[in-house]
Amino acid sequence: MHIHICTVSDQILPNLIPALMDRPDQVVLLASERMREQAHHLRRVLKDYHIDAEIEDGAPDSGLEGIYEFALQLREKVQARHPGASITVNTTGGTKLMSLGLVEFFRGIAQRMIYTDTAHRVIESLPGSGGAPAAVQLMEDVLDVKQYLKAQQFQPTRIRSDQAQWQANVNTRKSMCKKLGARAAEIDHFIGILNKAAAQAMDDRGENLVQPEQTLPMVPHGEWEELLIEMDTRDLLAWKRGTKSVTFKDVENTRFLSGGWLEEYVWHILKDNGVFDVRLGVEGNWLRGKGSKNEFDVLATKTNRLLYVECKTLTHREEADSVLGYKVDSLGQDLRGLFGVTWLVTARTPTPNLLDRARQSRFEVIGPQELPTLKERVLAWIGG
Structure with missing residues (x-):
């Protein structure tokens, strides 16, 4: 006994x-x-x-x-x-x-x-x-993401990265999301335009295509043109060279182009570099007194510590940054425990207001200039 x-x-x-x-x-x-x-x-x-x-x-x-x-x-x-x-x-x-x-x-x-x-x-x-x-x-590693969340009194009800269709397609998009992550600082404007067009192609919940054909503000040239050609080749969207019109083909890939690529970029970096467990798109409910349903972009565990990553690709507005900062800080505190870490990863240059909020709180902001070296940040967290 x-x-x-x-x-x-x-x-x-x-x-x-x-x-x-x-x-x-x-x-x-x-x-x-x-x-x-x-x-x-x-x-x-x-x-x-x-x-x-x-x-x-x-x-x-x-x-x-x-x-x-x-x-x-x-x-x-x-x-x-x-x-x-x-x-x-x-x-x-x-x-x-x-x-x-x-x-x-x-x-x-x-x-x-x-x-x-x-x-x-x-x-x-x-x-x-x-x-x-x-x-x-x-x-020893004894807590995966779901077990860690249950210990923190959060019950997952849906995890996108556990779904068979997502698992079947995620690796086909890997090279594209790695390319977008590596070039995010240089193609900042293109990312904003593409994300906006993809978001407008879907309904408010991102569950159905309602206007699959979208018009870009200009005819893409140079690096933008190369990226659209590759996206078309990979069946992420349809685009005829020399035109402003793009057509989004299905909900999953449209979500990817509306900003999901950043979540998948973070997921791949974590997955490829030795974390114990990593999940994407975690929805669920608090088991006690913390409000209703919440969703977390990317969660990972290593040696029973939690990393919570919130991902943003749309343009930040000064008046919205305080709300975003409060949300990230509050959810991180509720979820991570004493030794967990919260990151806000953004493909658009963060505003001074958002950086100030992060300095006042317990989360780090990782901007587009740092995305190419995210691997080093992950390895430092694993070893730290």
């Missing part, structure tokens, strides 16, 4: 990750009055992994005497219920006093006492009855 004992706090990942790595037979969740609902959520998440969890209510938030009494009673209860069990005490959650109480009363009987150092992606072992700390344990 192997038991994990942990104190529930606002962040559940430091308790969840070691449990998923060790796969104990049972997890004992110590919950204060304030953390009762969070404890029930963590129990539900553990149940999804077929790990039994038991909640011990009444854990004190303060007062060393009360904490010592609680820890002593817990030790006696665990020993009576599971004599001879192998015990791991996770000291990460709760107050420092609670951690001190657990260490004091379980030092002689726990096989391991651990601390989840999420920032450095390791599990530290505190000195046990033998007196010497065990070797540091590197954190």
